[in-house]
Amino acid sequence: MPPLRSKILSLAEAGGRVPDGCRLAIGGFAVYQHPMAFVRELVRQGRRDLTVVGSVNGNDVDLLAGAGCLRRVESSYVGLEKYGLAPNFRRRVERGELEMVDYPELLSFDRFRASQDRLTFWPCDYLGGTDILTYNKDIREFTCPVTGRRLHAVPPADPEITVIHAIAADERGNVVVPPRRLLPQSLDLTMARAARSVIVTVEQIVSREYIRQHARWVELPSYCVSHVVEAPWGAHPCPVLGRYGIDDAHFREYAAAGASPEAFAAYLARYVTGPADHAAYLGLIGPARLESLREAEAQ
């Protein structure tokens, strides 16, 4: 019997699978559990002209915007929650350097459900009177064949590649998402099921034996996953539910650095393009800081 093929890649190899101009979905929600190690790698590799199709975005999109990697964003929200507006995203949109396509939040989730089920649109009956319809020309009006009501057809998300960050997977790409979860972790699964090409960064690679013992926690079976990357603390400075909390001090530093292009260039040089790789980044943050973020009840 030939050996089973491992799907493990290095972060640099996995980042290389995302071409310039790619239509990319990035897991996580607002300031939670984005695959930030992967996002930093895209910046390090100088990726350009990306479209991020999302639902509720935060520092993932803002970092890419600040580094000049983006052409277009489709989302319901780009912001830093308690840390304020997303400063780089805001500046790029205000200067006309970044195309923003706004969607209501539920529909931004539904767009991934449409892709998951290979539908060509998701129907909606509550957009009348909004400027969503004024500016988003990808949404089209149609008449319901059953009731005759005027409805709107919202296009599917259709990402070419989805990248999410999870707690664990085996080398074949069976991905563990424990039952203690919230909306961000659940939406990651929909986002992953919406793409043919799925990259999962994980806190830890686990054995096949572990997977067989925790099969009911495996929410993405191996055939739904293209590549697996081990990236401990891979969401930092975002939290990972069940592992570590948000790095509040780093988020404050990030938000302050976003105040001007010059200060943000210095941030990028120090934390993103300066460190050679993710391990060097973690060294810069420091083990003491990282340990202080660990969730008390994390196993």
Add this chain to the structure above:
Amino acid sequence: MTAPATLHETIAVALARDLADEEVGYTGLVTGGAAAIFGTSIPVAAMELARLTHAPGLTLLLAGWSHNPDLSQLDALPESEFDARLCDLPAEAQMVAYPDGWSIRRGDISFGFSSAVQVDVVGNINSVCVGDYRRPTVRLVGPILQPEHMTLFGREYVMMPHHERRNFVARVDYVSGVGFPGGRAGRRRLGLDRGGPAWVITPRCIFDFDEDAGRIRVRSIHPGVAPAEVQAATGFDLGDLSRVPVTAAPTRAELDLLRHRVDPRGILLPRPA
């Protein structure tokens, strides 16, 4: 001797009286100063007060997902919607996926709270941009759940932490949540058969709507605020304000409940000076 009600207490009590038993109320978790007090603390205090008085069966959806969480275990309101601490707070149910156990579209939410940067004369709200959409002066966060709040919820309380001419404008720069353009009939023509803003609450007054005419109007003015002050802070004509009542004061019993049962440790509303 009971200290007189603060502005925030007065608003919380006015809101509590407007909530009915067995309703379901949806609030986000807004952080930071006045925005947090208007967006989260006052709604939570109002819902808890209503539960202790006339609406014991009301369901509070904190951060839109935790059903009736036990807030007495908290030293401070969580600062983010998906905080691990909120995850482990005793509650009656948690909504942890989409779609999940309840449906916004079916009409499971009786009322919600939202805030915005601009509100206009027909009750449209805006959280997307200030200025021209393509080259905005200020790009804001986006529509988020506002389109749903203003159409799929039974009614909406728009919580405005600031009431200045730049916030209350004749026409919002971007309609992310629809009010009553053309009144109820106008909403029906847009395909909207329910919902819409009920009140807009500010530090100066409470607005409601003439839903037939499709126009905002001042329902009450807070104690100590002059009608001329409300007009001066609003970017459109409010008409004759001379007969507008003062926002009703809380009763002694309501204030006692608010201070000693709803918020005994003062984590929701600032204490009277």
